[in-house]
Amino acid sequence: MRIGVFDSGLGGLTVLRAVREVLPGAEYIYLGDTARTPYGSKSRSTVVRYAKECAGFLWKFEIDLLIVACNTASSLALEELRQISPCPVMGTIEPAVRACLTKASAGPVGVIGTSATISSCVYQRRLRDINPTWQVVAKACPLFVPLVEEGLFDGEIAERIIEYYLQPLKERGLAAIILACTHYPLLAAGISAFLGPQVEIIDCAQAIAGEVASLPAVKGKNSQGGSPSLKYFVTDEPGKFNYLAGVLLEGCRVDAIKVESL
Amino acid sequence: MRIGVFDSGLGGLTVLRAVREVLPGAEYIYLGDTARTPYGSKSRSTVVRYAKECAGFLWKFEIDLLIVACNTASSLALEELRQISPCPVMGTIEPAVRACLTKASAGPVGVIGTSATISSCVYQRRLRDINPTWQVVAKACPLFVPLVEEGLFDGEIAERIIEYYLQPLKERGLAAIILACTHYPLLAAGISAFLGPQVEIIDCAQAIAGEVASLPAVKGKNSQGGSPSLKYFVTDEPGKFNYLAGVLLEGCRVDAIKVESL
Numbered sequence: 010m011r012i013g014v015f016d017s018g019l020g021g022l023t024v025l026r027a028v029r030e031v032l033p034g035a036e037y038i039y040l041g042d043t044a045r046t047p048y049g050s051k052s053r054s055t056v057v058r059y060a061k062e063c064a065g066f067l068w069k070f071e072i073d074l075l076i077v078a079c080n081t082a083s084s085l086a087l088e089e090l091r092q093i094s095p096c097p098v099m100g101t102i103e104p105a106v107r108a109c110l111t112k113a114s115a116g117p118v119g120v121i122g123t124s125a126t127i128s129s130c131v132y133q134r135r136l137r138d139i140n141p142t143w144q145v146v147a148k149a150c151p152l153f154v155p156l157v158e159e160g161l162f163d164g165e166i167a168e169r170i171i172e173y174y175l176q177p178l179k180e181r182g183l184a185a186i187i188l189a190c191t192h193y194p195l196l197a198a199g200i201s202a203f204l205g206p207q208v209e210i211i212d213c214a215q216a217i218a219g220e221v222a223s224l225p226a227v228k229g230k231n232s233q234g235g236s237p238s239l240k241y242f243v244t245d246e247p248g249k250f251n252y253l254a255g256v257l258l259e260g261c262r263v264d265a266i267k268v269e270s271l
Numbered sequence: 272m273r274i275g276v277f278d279s280g281l282g283g284l285t286v287l288r289a290v291r292e293v294l295p296g297a298e299y300i301y302l303g304d305t306a307r308t309p310y311g312s313k314s315r316s317t318v319v320r321y322a323k324e325c326a327g328f329l330w331k332f333e334i335d336l337l338i339v340a341c342n343t344a345s346s347l348a349l350e351e352l353r354q355i356s357p358c359p360v361m362g363t364i365e366p367a368v369r370a371c372l373t374k375a376s377a378g379p380v381g382v383i384g385t386s387a388t389i390s391s392c393v394y395q396r397r398l399r400d401i402n403p404t405w406q407v408v409a410k411a412c413p414l415f416v417p418l419v420e421e422g423l424f425d426g427e428i429a430e431r432i433i434e435y436y437l438q439p440l441k442e443r444g445l446a447a448i449i450l451a452c453t454h455y456p457l458l459a460a461g462i463s464a465f466l467g468p469q470v471e472i473i474d475c476a477q478a479i480a481g482e483v484a485s486l487p488a489v490k491g492k493n494s495q496g497g498s499p500s501l502k503y504f505v506t507d508e509p510g511k512f513n514y515l516a517g518v519l520l521e522g523c524r525v526d527a528i529k530v531e532s533l
Contacts, residue, residue, distance in 0.1 A: 044317045045307050050420070052508035055306045155417040158312070166414075166435055169428050246314035 010230040011036040013067030014076045017059075018046035019250065020154075020191030021078030022257050024101070027218035028076065029239075032227065037239045038070050042271070044244035047154060048081040049123025049190070056125060060086035062271035064094065066242070072096055074226050080122050080189045080213060084129040097226040104216035105187050106135045112209055116184030117144035119208075121174070124149040126189050146181050150174040150193075157192040158253075163199055171196065171203050178204070185209040241265035272492040273298040275329030276338045279321075280308035281512065282416075282453030283340030284519050286363070289480035290338065291501075294489065299501045300332050304533070306506035309416060310343040311385025311452070318387060322348035324533035326356065328504070334358055336488050342384050342451045342475060346391040359488040366478035367449050368397045374471055378446030379406035381470075383436070386411040388451050408443050412436040412455075419454040420515075425461055433458065433465050440466070447471040503527035 012032070014025050018041045025039055040063050042048075048056050060082040064075055075098045077083045077090065083100030091098045109118055120132045127149040136145045152170050161167050178186065186208055188194055194212045201210055221227060243250045247265035254263035274294070276287050280303050287301055302325050304310075310318050322344040326337055337360045339345045339352065345362030353360045371380055382394045389411040398407045414432050423429050440448065448470055450456055456474045463472055483489060505512045509527035516525040 044313060046312075050308075050511075051306060052510070055507045151421050152414075152417055152423075155414055159413050161414075166428070166431050169431055173428055245317045248314070249312075 010073040010227065011038065011070060012074045012076060013038045013040070013064075013070060013072035014078045015040040015042065015060075015063040015067060015082075016079040016191060017041070017048040017081065018043050019158075019253055019257060022254055023191050023194055023212075023214040024076060024078035024217055026258060027214040028221050031218045031222050034237050036237065038067060038072065039239070039241045040066055040268070041241070041243045041250055041265070043250055047123070048079060049125050049154065050151065051081075051125060053085045053125070053129070056081055056085040057089050059271075060090060061093070064090050064098075066268065066271050068095055073230065074099060074221075074224065076217065076221075077101065078191060078214075078217075080191065081125045084122075084126045084131040084189075097224065099217060099221065099224065101189070101191070101213040101217060102131055102135055104220045105189065105211055105213045106132065106139060108211045108216040108219065109136065109185055109187065110139065112185040117146055117181050119175075119178045119181070119183045119186035120145060120147040120189050121150050121153075121178075121186065121193065122147075122189035123154065124151055132187065132189055144181070146178050146183065148174055148178060150190075153196060154190065154192045157195045162195050167196065167199050168203070171199050175200065175203055183208045185211055187211045188213065242268050244268055244271060272335040272489065273300065273332060274336045274338060275300045275302070275326075275332060275334035276340045277302040277304065277322075277325040277329060277344070278341040278453060279303070279310040279343065280305050281420075281515055281519060284516055285453050285456055285474075285476040286338060286340035286479055288520060289476040290483050293480045293484050296499050298499065300329055300334065301501070301503045302328055302530070303503070303505045303512055303527070305512055309385070310341060311387050311416065312413065313343075313387060315347045315387070315391070318343055318347040319351050321533075322352060323355070326352050326360075328530065328533050330357055335492065336361060336483075336486065338479065338483075339363065340453060340476075340479075342453065343387045346384075346388045346393040346451075359486065361479065361483065361486065363451070363453070363475040363479060364393055364397055366482045367451065367473055367475045368394065368401060370473045370478040370481065371398065371447055371449065372401065374447040379408055379443050381437075381440045381443070381445045381448035382407060382409040382451050383412050383415075383440075383448065383455065384409075384451035385416065386413055394449065394451055406443070408440050408445065410436055410440060412452075415458060416452065416454045419457045424457050429458065429461050430465070433461050437462065437465055445470045447473055449473045450475065504530050506530055506533060 087100040349362040
């Protein structure tokens with residue numbers, strides 16, 4: 010089977026990696042919209058347009074499943090994509106919300122993400138759909154993505170910025186926190202150190218990987234042979250993406266192809 | 272006369288404001304490419320393409336002067352724009368470099384900007400063209416733009432990040448530092464406090480404003496009547512731009528028009 014994955018840039022590689030561990034026999038096509046990244050500070054209409062263009066590029070490969078490995082695009086464009094998609098579409102939100110279920114009665118749930126994700130209120134609504142009495146504390150953390158892209162995963166600057174955003178959440182005594190941005194797992198150690206070990210960290214990449222194998226579109230197909238493969242496409246020059254992807258994927262050689270326009 | 276100004280987003284408004292103080296009688300058309308911002312982390316070919324599209328939009332208004340109010344676009348695309356422009360093109364680099372001249376003999380000059388601006392080496396080359404013995408210390412500061420956009424102009428996080436980037440420059444005993452990004456003047460107080468009062472801060476907006484009135488394309492035209500006016504265009508939804516532009520322009524009401532495509 011063939012799976013298409015897109016993100017505004019690099020972050021979705023954390024999702025790709027987690028899904029490949031579960032479905033190593035599939036063909037993967039990854040698209041990073043690096044010429045227009047980030048999505049998280051942009052408006053709904055622009056993110057919807059970009060998400061449709063990314064999906065349209067992947068649909069041409071006759072994919073069996075589309076994974077929207079970007080929380081901003083999942084929050085703002087998932088319904089629009091599902092309405093026009095020729096294949097099933099999996100986003101980040103539902104798997105992450107279901108991964109919270111085991112923590113439902115233990116205390117408030119935090120959600121952190123980009124400005125666009127948090128102001129869309131999609132996570133907040135989905136969590137309350139499951140349990141209307143759930144306390145949800147949401148917070149946009151716009152400096153986390155640039156911090157990760159600068160490689161400052163730990164140290165004093167990372168600690169100060171984590172404290173700046175998460176102090177109000179810490180005071181609420183969270184049971185769990187959803188890292189509703191694919192970059193944030195790279196700050197998970199610092200976030201966990203600040204909030205304390207009693208707060209369960211929910212990573213969307215792991216949540217998606219935990220559900221993908223049981224999707225009707227996937228079940229049984231993985232063993233149907235075919236040649237496992239992995240192709241990367243980007244919209245900006247691939248140099249920086251290849252380098253950072255190599256770091257993120259722990260030494261894998263990445264040789265992305267530039268798409269002139271979507 | 273009619274002046275077109277573009278930037279990847281908001282930062283160029285600092286240039287627009289400074290130029291309007293010198294030439295209040297002109298018509299201004301400002302374009303912020305907010306759907307694709309930032310430019311500073313992107314490749315040369317992508318920034319050149321975007322800059323040409325922005326300029327092309329402004330040329331349709333039959334402008335008498337194009338101001339590239341973005342250091343990244345000035346560093347990567349100014350020559351390409353000049354080759355095809357029907358009107359004179361003013362960038363940020365030459366005015367800032369000339370503003371350094373008075374400091375030529377006093378010590379090393381620092382240049383700070385986006386990754387794309389610094390790795391282009393355009394500032395470094397231009398400074399050495401003027402004086403080959405000049406010591407130039409250049410440093411990319413990728414977290415400064417998100418810091419400004421988050422409104423963290425001062426306080427402990429800003430101080431730590433300023434120290435993180437500028438400590439090596441401080442040790443060189445700079446005579447002057449060029450803020451080679453239109454966002455950075457909003458951090459000028461913190462930068463000056465860290466480097467000390469002996470380091471002259473060179474702001475591109477002021478440098479451009481200091482030269483614009485003496486350009487042949489401008490001389491004498493300002494007093495030719497016409498109706499001074501100001502129009503803003505953006506490529507993403509205008510809400511956030513209008514709000515932040517109002518803050519940046521100290522309460523001016525900004526009512527930008529969204530351009531569907533460039």
